[in-house]
Amino acid sequence: MSTAANRTTGPDHLWTVDEHLEDILATVRPLEPIELQLLDAQGCVLVEDITVPVSLPPFDNSSMDGYAVRVTDVAGASEEYPAVLTVVGDVAAGQAEPLHVGPGEAARIMTGAPLPPGAEAVVPVEWTDGGLGEGPVTGMRARSQAPEAAGGHVHVYRSAEARAHVRAKGSDVKAGDRALDAGTILGPPQIALLAAIGRGTVRVRPRPRVVVMSTGSELVQPDEQLGDGQIYDSNSFALTAAARDAGAIAYRVGAVADDAETLRDTIEDQLVRADLLVTTGGVSVGAYDVVKEALSSVGDEDEEGAGIDFRKLAMQPGKPQGFGTIGPDHIPLLALPGNPVSSYVSFELFARPAIRTLMGLDDVHRPRTRATLTTDKALTSPKGRRQFLRGTYADGEVTPVGGAGSHLVAALAQADALIVVPEDVVSVEPGTEVEVVLLG
Structure with missing residues (x-):
């Protein structure tokens, strides 16, 4: 069960937002690490520091298509007085035995190919005649030159400094460097780095599996025909998307009718694929609050310590909440109110x-900042409740959108921030600095 069991609280206790959050975070534990293939690890969190086993790049290589040369052989080269070098062959990317470049010689080299012994720089093909004796190669001709046969000559029309157009060994990362820290979320760039240093698998905490379900006999799925007194189920879609945005693998379950036995059976069926269960609706004091009816006594039949605690929070919106664990594996369950906002x-x-x-x-939290409230009139808030109003934030200012109503989905769609009004504040004047939770 949650740590609420250790508190001296009764059914009429009004929990603060911080108390409820503290109870949740004291109960939830990080998932056990597993070894995954790189692509399967996308979105997961590293549990180990990654050290580079081999330098990147692992050898000096060319950053251009051109000719590998000695600096002294092209010193003072110009279009009027080009350096004429003997081409000893080609050096391609992946070539195991590079050529040796001696005095008066050059090797045609491809981008990424290892700098051959004796060479000190690379001159781009555009600085040469491409071995055709026709002046500097430009435009399409620069990209379409046939490989130079060994024994031919190339005219070089510009000088080059030592290491010009050469990517040095270890210029990206060196062997022994730390590539990634434990706690890093693996996105495409991090996976690219892991692959580049030869890691095919990595030890991570897996992405949590979150099951989301709405409750309510009035709920209809999008694209279906609405009947009298029915509304479309938006909560399960919104929260499934929010779970994915948070980094989870989320599963949406179709809306469950107001029947406690059906809901309980549905939840039990979902336990096999859940690290966290989230329900919406049925947690207040109405006659059909099936989540409370289905789960209030679940601890009597499950493993010792399991159970859901339903409570009232000193917040607006979101006063009715439920939290606890369910099933033999003590899967955390958050029972959220049903109004969309x-x-x-x-x-x-x-x-x-x-x-x-x-x-x-x-x-684990959204970033917060301070912002100046821009509005035509003062905001009001109920005393003793922490209010969260929707707003849009930009350049240190936040503007409310919509009202305080918990059904205003259209206004929610315009918001990228939550304006926080503390419990002891009942009015906020325009121009006041307020705390803002950034959602974007």
């Missing part, structure tokens, strides 16, 4: 940090 705000404040904790991250 309430469920989304609750997810951002409580479910997202839980997901990030499962991932093994240190910083």
